[in-house]
Amino acid sequence: MREGGCACGGVRYRLTSDPLFVHCCHCLNCQRQTGSAFVVNLLIEADRIELLGAEPQGVDAPRDDGSSQRIFRCPTCQVAVYSEYGRPEVRFVRGGTLDEPRDVTPDVHIFARSKVGWVRLPDSAPAFEVYYDRNELWPAESLERLDAVLSRAG
Numbered sequence: 001m002r003e004g005g006c007a008c009g010g011v012r013y014r015l016t017s018d019p020l021f022v023h024c025c026h027c028l029n030c031q032r033q034t035g036s037a038f039v040v041n042l043l044i045e046a047d048r049i050e051l052l053g054a055e056p057q058g059v060d061a062p063r064d065d066g067s068s069q070r071i072f073r074c075p076t077c078q079v080a081v082y083s084e085y086g087r088p089e090v091r092f093v094r095g096g097t098l099d100e101p102r103d104v105t106p107d108v109h110i111f112a113r114s115k116v117g118w119v120r121l122p123d124s125a126p127a128f129e130v131y132y133d134r135n136e137l138w139p140a141e142s143l144e145r146l147d148a149v150l151s152r153a154g
């Protein structure tokens with residue numbers, strides 16, 4: 001099972017299963033929020049993130065489209081460990097906060113239209129200029145898990 005946490009060790013988490021899907025997002029919002037060229041997000045049901053330490057604190061960050069995105073940070077060192085996009089039942093765990101970031105490989109690259117020029121995308125995962133159709137790309141098991149968690153939430 002994968003574990004991770006913030007820089008100071010206050011926030012520690014364990015993922016109790018594999019993620020639903022792994023995004024590598026090259027959009028401008030992710031670039032700005034991380035101060036980097038892209039973000040690696042593990043999409044997973046919120047109830048499959050077991051917190052072992054402090055409770056991450058939700059901070060709303062404005063996005064280019066006028067909406068806001070809730071980013072969960074360590075209350076002490078402020079490192080962002082996961083975020084929410086719309087539905088709170090699914091969280092986007094930041095791959096760089098895993099103890100072993102090399103354990104995950106993106107299943108898809110999205111928002112390639114704003115990718116920085118020096119990042120070369122691998123042939124091993126599909127890439128999209130903007131977004132993709134979940135029904136076409138996700139494994140059946142992940143689609144079932146998503147249906148289950150969203151229908152439980154009502």
Ligand SMILES: [Zn+2]
Pocket residue numbers: 006007008009010011074075076077078079
């Ligand atoms: Zn911390």
Ligand SMILES: [Zn+2]
Pocket residue numbers: 025026027028029030031111
């Ligand atoms: Zn993004």
